[in-house]
Amino acid sequence: MSESIVVSETVRAALDERRPVVALESTIFTHGLTRPRNVEVALAAEQQLRDAGVVPATVGVVEGVPVVGLSAPQIRALGDAATPVVKIGIRDLPVVAVKRLHGGTTVAATALLAHRAGVGVFATGGLGGVHRGAATTFDESADIVALSSIPIVVVSAGVKSVLDIAATLERFETLGVTVVGFRTTGFPGFYIRDSGCAVDDIDSPEDAAALARARDDLGLRSAVLVGNPVDPAAQVDPELHDRVLDEAEREATTARVRGKDLTPFLLEHMHRATGGRTLETNVAAYRGNVALAAEIAKAMAR
Ligand code: PSU
Ligand code: MN
Numbered sequence: 001m002s003e004s005i006v007v008s009e010t011v012r013a014a015l016d017e018r019r020p021v022v023a024l025e026s027t028i029f030t031h032g033l034t035r036p037r038n039v040e041v042a043l044a045a046e047q048q049l050r051d052a053g054v055v056p057a058t059v060g061v062v063e064g065v066p067v068v069g070l071s072a073p074q075i076r077a078l079g080d081a082a083t084p085v086v087k088i089g090i091r092d093l094p095v096v097a098v099k100r101l102h103g104g105t106t107v108a109a110t111a112l113l114a115h116r117a118g119v120g121v122f123a124t125g126g127l128g129g130v131h132r133g134a135a136t137t138f139d140e141s142a143d144i145v146a147l148s149s150i151p152i153v154v155v156s157a158g159v160k161s162v163l164d165i166a167a168t169l170e171r172f173e174t175l176g177v178t179v180v181g182f183r184t185t186g187f188p189g190f191y192i193r194d195s196g197c198a199v200d201d202i203d204s205p206e207d208a209a210a211l212a213r214a215r216d217d218l219g220l221r222s223a224v225l226v227g228n229p230v231d232p233a234a235q236v237d238p239e240l241h242d243r244v245l246d247e248a249e250r251e252a253t254t255a256r257v258r259g260k261d262l263t264p265f266l267l268e269h270m271h272r273a274t275g276g277r278t279l280e281t282n283v284a285a286y287r288g289n290v291a292l293a294a295e296i297a298k299a300m301a302r
Contacts, residue, residue, distance in 0.1 A: 004097070007117045008069025014055040015118045020297035022049050023068070023114035023122040023152075026060035028286065030078055030085045030104025031264040032125065034271060034279065039079035041283055043072060045123070045290045052294035057119055059110040061088055064100035066109075068117040078102060087260050089142045108146035111154065111223065120212065120300055121153045123293035125286040126190035127225070128263060129159035129168030132249065139262065140171065147223035148175035153212050153300075155293040157285035158188030158195055158227045162245055162266045165195040178211060178224045182292060188229040191236040191270075191281050199227060205295035212300060228292050234284035236277055244273040 007015075014021050024045055029038040046056040058070040060078050067074065077083050086096055086103035090112055096103055105113065107124050114122055128141025141163075147154065159168045169187060172179050181187055181199045189195035202208055211224045248269035257265045270278040 004066070005113055005116055006065055006067045008057070008067070008071070010055060011057045011069035011117065011119075018301055020054045020294070020301040021057050021119050021121070022054050022290070022293045022297045023110060023119045024056060024058040024290070025107055025110040025122070025124050026058060026070070026075075026078060026104035027087050027106045028104070028125050029075070030060075031087045032267055033282065034268070035079065035081055037279070037283070039076055041286065042075050042079060045286065046072075048287065048290050049294055052291070052298075054294045054297050057114065057117070059105050059113050061093070061096050061101070061103045061105060063102065064097040066093065066105070066113045068113055068119065078104060087264070089260065090146060091142070107143040107154070108141070111146055111150045111152050115150050115152045119152070121155070121293050121297040123155045123286070123289045125157060125282055125289065126160040127154070127156045127158070129163040129165065130171055131262065132162075132164045134164060134167065137258075139258075141263070144168065144171050144175065147172070147177045147225060149221055150223055151215065151221050153208055153224045153226060153296055155226045155228055155289045155296065157190045157230050157289060159190065160263070160267070161189040161191045161195065161241065162248065162263070162270070165189055166197055169197050169199070172225065176220070176222045178215065178222060180208075180211065180224070180226055182226050182228040184227070184229055186229075188227045190230070190285060191241055191278055192238050193229040193232060193235050202226070205292065205299040208296045209299035226292070226296070228289050230281055230285040231288055234281050236274065236281050240274060240277070244270055247273060
């Protein structure tokens, strides 16, 4: 492994001893959630993993150096308003290395770094995907292409419903990414449990571990994406959801928000326009995904 990635001692020891490890991304708390809730959520996710007997490996960039297994003070610093933080996709890694910047890694960059370190499972809230109107803007998340070449298991509450979910699933099909629903054939839509798009289902964490093994046995290099619907009580009312999303998209167009600013802008608008309702859903979805990722990591370690 490249020495340009720092792996914490706790994470390295767990990997050496083949104990279960789950990677966590950092854009979710640097750019996805509002302060000060962001740091609480990030630290709670780590604690949730420890309580389940799994070693957390939160991934981020400190002074240009990618770290797999951020310390609590590093998480607090990255989530603090006083620290300038960049949203770091894969292509940004060289830039922040040269400029020695701090940042939160997206699903794409986290999956890459976690895999390089030897971590096999990764939990996030919701993935990036194809944005609505992508036929003219070409805006599709680098998460999609990354998952086509990084053999890791990703647990996500589907792709964010601010996206064109059907188009995103088409891209996953094209790129050979294995996509399944956890105990559902309706691919989850992040804020809502069922996007209306059909996928194959699995019934247990052991099934997910078996998929990863089958993938490896076949010599495939793509990710296994496990879609895990948010708890029914936490789902956003679909009607409210569609209304505020339309608003958010109109505002983004008016304000000419583009590129990597678009996803944080849409999420922030949804959080504000629903009086924090979508924020709670986001947190609940993340909690559920962390719990499932822990069980999958344990099944893979057995
Ligand atoms: N899921 C969340 N909140 C987030 C994200 C995902 O619940 O903030 C982040 C992830 O890091 C994901 C990124 O990789 O948004 C996608 O951004 P983009 O669409 O610009 O690729
Ligand atoms: Mn984009």
